[in-house]
Amino acid sequence: MRISADQMVFSVKLFTAAMIAFAIAVHVGLPNPYWALVTCCVCMNPLSGAIRSKVVYRFTGTFCAGIVTLCLVAIFASTPLLLIAAAGVVATISFGFSFLDRSPRSYGFQLFSITLMLVAVAGVDHPETMFDTVVGRVTEISLGILSTTVVDAVIAPRSLTGTLRSSIHRWLSSMENWARDILDGHEADTKGEHDRLRTLADIASLSQLISTLRYDPVVSRSDLRHAVAIQQRLLRMVPLLSAIGSRINSLGEAEHQALRPSLAVARAWLDVGAEPAPGFVDDVRALPIDGGSGAAWQQLVHDTLAGMLRDMLTQWSEVRRLEASLDGKATLDPALKEQLSASRTLPLVPDVDHAGRMAAGIMVTYALLCTFWYLTGWHQGATAVLLSTVALAFFGGSDEPGKAIAMFGRFAVLALTLAGLLSYGLLPLANDFPSFAWAMGMFMIPLGAWAAVNPMATLVLAFGLSNINLQGHYTPFDFGTFLETGLASLFGVFAAFLGAGLFRRWGVQHQLQRFLRKEAIDIARLSRSANPALRDSYIQRALDRIAGMTMRLSATGQVERSAGLLARLRVGANVADLRMVGKALPLAARAATTSVLDQFRAEFDAPQPSSQLLRLIDDALTRLWSARDASGDIPDRAIHALAGLRIALFERAPAWEHTR
Template sequence: MFSMPKISASSLQFAFNTFLAAILALYLAMSIDLPRPYWAMMTVYIVSHPLAAAVRSKAIYRFLGTLLGAVGAVLLIPALVQAPVLLSLAMSLWVGICLTISVMDRSPRAYVLMLAGYTIALIGFPAVTEPTGIFDVAVNRVQEILLGIVCATLVHSLLFPRPVGETLRARIGGWLGEADAWALDLLRQGAGSPVEDSAVERDRVRLAGAASDIQLMAVHLPFDTSNLRETTAVVSLLRDRLLILIPVLSSLSDRIAAMRRVDPELDPEIRSLLGELADWVESGAGLAAARPLLARLESMAEATDAHDWHRATRLALIVRLGDLVKALGEGHALLAHLHAPDGPLPRPLGEQVAVAVDRPLHRDPELALLSGAAAFISIMLVCLVWIGSGWEDGKWSAMTAAITCSLFAAMDDPVPAIRAFGVYLLVSLLLAGLYLFVVMPAIGSFPMLALALAPMLLGIGVMIPDPRFAFPALSTILNVVNMLVIQDHSTADFGRFLNIGLSQFFGVFAAVFVTRSLRSMSAEVSARRLLRQTWRHLARLASGREEGTAMDFASRMLDRLGLLAPKLASAGNTDLKGVDILRELRVGMDVAALRGLRLPESAARDLDHLLDAVGERYRRLWLDGRAADEGSLLDRFDRLLERSAHGTSGGLGTRGVSALVGLRRNLFPDACNAPLVHAGGAS
């Protein structure tokens, strides 16, 4: 069903600001006689964003990418112009390599290399017939793009700028509010079973993706106009607390369920504790009020001997409740600091902010290589047709193939998006034809040109802030402006206009054909790939071969879960529908906790043997899709828990027992309670 775009005061303001910046860039470019002033106009629309800080960061990345692409064109074209096939090979390879590296880096910085890739196509292919002027062409393109960047940055920064800090603060506040609600559900209602309502579970999985979105948005914070510009490190530390909260809350549900399995009513002390913690969350989860709760939880943990499964699960629950109080209290304290950044942070948090770092996101080398290969083959294919046929306007096919392969490279199946681009290209062709052959001949001055363009640019531009319409709106504007070829002295040639349009459609066709043949994948196939990558990651972590901290693991894992959740929701296969993606996160955090323990040699050796077996289980899942013998692994867990309960092998400590209980529960949720019946008369 067709839905109308959301038009608000902010979207109208964005459309007006962007139109004003575009007209200013066009006027200045024409005033200083730049050969393609419409490039400055297109650049304004490419770098514009509703948030002022994002405009600045995109502007810097676009300039750097353009500069790198221009340098590549200047180096390659004069050296290889006498060998067209070799030149096409070199330029196609440049685009493919840049795109591969760009897809590997999923941060906004990836924009630099993606632009460096297709900029060489935009600058280089039109210049192959006049290679001696390539340096001037490259300089002109850089000037035109720089002019567009400056105009967009000035207008969006001076006319009612929208700071990213306010949006980021609201996003984090909403995230913590959802985490509070999740915690209250668990603490008030008890969560007697780990199986939850599908809608609630879907919302909780969505928090994983939201945590990654916060990190990506925070990249723009140093460019912001608000007083939050200096709080980037605080946001990084706050995101660490968000990363901790998801596995903590998920495992808390499981540990309450484990306790109820042993003691359906829960003992009075635990019930009272859960009630007090719920009251604390409802009162705002203040850090000062958390300190006595943490002290009480620590004292309860020290007083609990894990000499039977009941006490072991009780200890695991207490430890996890302590993690919840610490992470939630610190998260709210950091958010309060974002609302009043001039005030001091509590001392432990202030010290941690000084060493806060960005966390890594999920990387997919296979997808990146396939994306680069698809771009390389698509461009090379159209270049061979161009060279072989002597088609003068065949260069437009090469440019279009480079752009479409680059813009949609990160998608599982870019083909629908590339096809849609072709549809918007057709709409643009009709619109541009109307302007070029009906409207433009009647225009005799720049003010008339601006007035003529206003209905189209404002009417379509107002849709760009709406995520549902951003791509079609931006594609249409860029294609129309490009086809109009607005210059001081331009003449409309209908035959050439159609020829260029056909050439662009051929570039789209080549991109669709190659991409579908080489790397398109369904949501189900993509979900299976992500699951296997998760299992491989867990195998390496359990075997001690994964570098990085537990927080680095959580960052990659949560990012992967955010990518995986919508794919699992749309997959029709029943075995994928039953996948509990939060369980794998809990497994990883428990494994990371166990790997981080410092134990006596004998205890460390026993734990290493167990974790190696866990690693082998996930290695088999990664390679074969089936786990190894589960019974022997369960026996290993029970033997290690029993030895720890007896105090042999030095014991694992409270955190070790807590993580071991959690890991056993996650790997064997239906197994009987661990038979720790030999220690101190425990039963």
């Protein structure tokens, strides 16, 4: 394997920080100096922002766990079983929060739980030394954090600012191509639809990256605000583009030809990134339409398209101005500048059901292993308990936890093998610090270069260095003890493999079904009750779910389902609009829209919508169309919602015909 210059720089930084932290820890007489060294291994990252965010979460989680440990010991010091039970409950709750928080901040909750088990559970037989252990661990972790941060700041720090800007330019290029294809009348094939969703997923990924970017010393607050504002507007464009494309495709060839001049004008506005002229909407609405029974449908589609095109072009104009401001090519007008501070990233919706099932699996596995530990009196039982919870917390939440935990086990075996070579082959040759550094370099530098491109190599480093008796004066474990510790670790990993399936099913396909089921339930709820806040919240959740489903569709070879995901989003938005305006309709019209929503709710989970639902939508359109002139704007909004629902559910159905 060829090692690049970036990999070697990263490895040297990691090794330098680790040796400095270990040397200082030994010099000041800290009880477990290897904790400082291991901290450097897990906190070092090729990007400075990732390092700084991780060290904040690691210190916060460790410090808070130390405080909670001392409180639990003060209460349960005389009853070890209650201490173990209380520590398990608190740690499980924290693990549950780590699954709810989908940002890098979840690492803080994970470290809280791990530290609690490492200190309170492993030291349950010696509560009198718990205070010294907590102080020592917090100090050693802090030393490793300080060393990592300083070394990264001095030796080739790397920022995400270039990645952020290139990502934004990539998003804009993809979104512009998407908009152009729609305005030019090009229908995307299966792969094209999936590529559009990949763009959506790429844009949505900023929400997970933002907590790291905030700690990047080079990325300014202004750049972050611009990036968030751009993300917000691009995500607003997604349902608009999907709706515009569906409406254009619903027109016949003659109607499409009549619409072409307005679409060409919209394309020109898109190319220059300017807002459309004030008369643009009226021009689209005034397009000539054919007479006959289908005239009402054509007019309805034109009216809806006019507003959507205006909204889409307005969002795009703001995006272009934000991009120019981010690149320093222009200044923002006061109105848009004022909106920057109010911009928010796409919320990362917590999966409460998933978090609850994972927490239950961790709790039961913990209880079973602690019971086994108690009944057998195995003095390495605490090691098995710790490794099982670590494996479940870090790898059990994936779509395929069995594969992930099995991979963790294989890397654990590799780590133990290399740790044995280091412990019994290299370190016994060291009799001073230079020779110690040489021995550690033989172990750490190659693995550090690997860790720069494979995060699992970090596991090998951290896990290997945690399983040797690396103190100020090195004395290797008795080989039997080393083997027993390794056996306990692997036993814990095996228990985690079994525990991962206690309360959840495995597989990407199952996750796709869960997402689709949650989407259907959300839309059914909107059919009962809706307001603008619930509608916006639904759209945010739906966009987040679509982003999460996109890569899973690729993994399972089901990219043909991509086209239906945005159609579902349009269904939900139109159902919410119909429910919101339905209450203000005249009695007869309200009854017609209520019948549509009742029928929709009755079959919301059906594979295909029924012809009865189509008939009810058409009847409601006819009734509302007849009443629109006498009742003002409310029927218009309901008509547009019904038309959008009809197109989303019955895209290939014949056009609605108004019958008097």
